[in-house]
Amino acid sequence: MTHQIVCRDLLEVITGYLDGALPADVHAAVEEHLSGCDGCTTVLEEFRTTIALTGTLTEEQITDAQRDTLLAAFRGWAG
């Protein structure tokens, strides 16, 4: 075991872990920790759920007026 991580510190690197952006030894330490820690596994799953739920939101529609103004201007430049 070259590296160990405690619960408090693991929560700080969840996003890095999910992005696959952690150094290899830290990534391995996170996996090792998760395999034996219900609390941290729960929070990791909650982050995954949060990301999935956030992904179901849709970008709010710009108002028709704004879009019309913009598209009119765009047609002017393009033409």
Next chain:
Amino acid sequence: MELVERLTPSMRRVARMFVSTDAVADEVVQEAWVGVLKGIDAFEGRSSLRTWIFRILVNTAKTRGQREARSVPFATLAGDDLDEPTWDPTAFDADGNWTSLPMDWRGLPEERLAGRETLAVIGRAIEALPPMQAEVIRLRDVLGWSSEEVRNALGLTDTNQRVLLHRARAKVRAAIEDHLRSVSA
């Protein structure tokens, strides 16, 4: 034309971070599109098209903000809470291990977890974030951009992009939990 419609809401918000009014932000977006049309021949495909468009937008917005003598400190855009812990420190012992386990969402009925109310809670939580945190989570988690695209588009370092996203996700997660507790109470 579809690209214009798709990118414009994000572009208006990003522009608004650097300039004083919505009207000026709209002008910046239009100016950026002119720049895109003029420069499209020079686009070499080394980044994604949308990343390249955002680089032009951010540069245009920053220039306009400087002309307005409106220089917004990074901390104002990014939030002053980037160094705060992800979780309430009192949930851990002196060694940093759990003393009180987190609430477990698993086992909650799907319709309550993923219901319209929860989505409204998420939307409001994102709107309440500091502007750069809000934009990073919108681009990453709502629109599904990669970390590299977001970093390039907004001119952030790899570390900054990740810290902003992590703070944003942590706050959205906490808002969902508050909501779930209030409806189950």
